[in-house]
Amino acid sequence: DVVMTQSPLSLPVTLGQPASLSCRSSQSLVHSDGNTYLSWFQQRPGQSPRRLIYKVSNRESGVPDRFSGSGSGTDFTLKIARVEAEDVGVYYCMQATHWPWTFGQGTKVEI
Amino acid sequence: EVQLVESGGGLVQPGGSLRLSCVASGFPFSNSWMSWVRQAPGKGLEWVANIKPDGSEKSYVDSVKGRFTISRDNAKSSLYLQMNSLRAEDTAVYYCGRDTRGLDYWGQGTLVTVSS
Numbered sequence: 001d002v003v004m005t006q007s008p009l010s011l012p013v014t015l016g017q018p019a020s021l022s023c024r025s026s027q028s029l030v031h032s033d034g035n036t037y038l039s040w041f042q043q044r045p046g047q048s049p050r051r052l053i054y055k056v057s058n059r060e061s062g063v064p065d066r067f068s069g070s071g072s073g074t075d076f077t078l079k080i081a082r083v084e085a086e087d088v089g090v091y092y093c094m095q096a097t098h099w100p101w102t103f104g105q106g107t108k109v110e111i
Numbered sequence: 112e113v114q115l116v117e118s119g120g121g122l123v124q125p126g127g128s129l130r131l132s133c134v135a136s137g138f139p140f141s142n143s144w145m146s147w148v149r150q151a152p153g154k155g156l157e158w159v160a161n162i163k164p165d166g167s168e169k170s171y172v173d174s175v176k177g178r179f180t181i182s183r184d185n186a187k188s189s190l191y192l193q194m195n196s197l198r199a200e201d202t203a204v205y206y207c208g209r210d211t212r213g214l215d216y217w218g219q220g221t222l223v224t225v226s227s
Contacts, residue, residue: 001173048217048219090155094156096213099170100171101161103158
């Protein structure tokens with residue numbers, strides 16, 4: 001199985017400041033169809049997860065543009081341009097290129 | 112508005128069985144891959160299983176193979192997870208979701224507790 005490794009596991013942030021979350025995979029996430037199926041999810045306390053980013057850098061509808069995704073191959077990043085209070089929660093990366101789909105262990109973002 | 116509503120969770124003894132259901136609305140269910148994802152208390156997310164729109168292909172994480180069965184009824188816009196031979200480590204909130212190589216829609220989850 002593809003192992004997804006996120007860092008840091010805990011990220012203290014300051015309101016209005018940027019934040020950067022890392023995700024690395026144990027093998028390339030480039031699919032034979034040319035796409036890279038790497039998603040980012042946000043899980044606020046007590047809520048279901050919500051997908052923010054799909055295929056590395058595509059924002060879901062309604063996701064604020066302060067969230068951006070980048071990367072390629074095995075190395076990916078989620079950036080929050082200016083952290084807001086509502087961004088507190090756990091962020092997971094997930095790969096859906098290789099069976100079975102696998103998640104990272106999560107990065108907890110806290111003020 | 113997209114809605115996914117899971118039900119069927121509860122307390123079950125080790126070795127027991129449970130059937131989870133998920134009713135979908137607001138999107139073309141019969142054309143959608145669907146998945147179950149679980150989250151143990153205080154832990155991260157684990158993808159469990161998924162199923163092709165017509166039900167002809169199913170995939171499972173190794174830890175549930177041979178014990179869990181995913182199925183669907185497109186006429187009822189419903190997804191199911193039959194869980195047999197349950198173990199303490201299956202204790203988790205189980206979410207259903209539309210699988211577009213990553214879940215874009217999620218339900219609120221249903222809690223399964225395996226304990227004597």
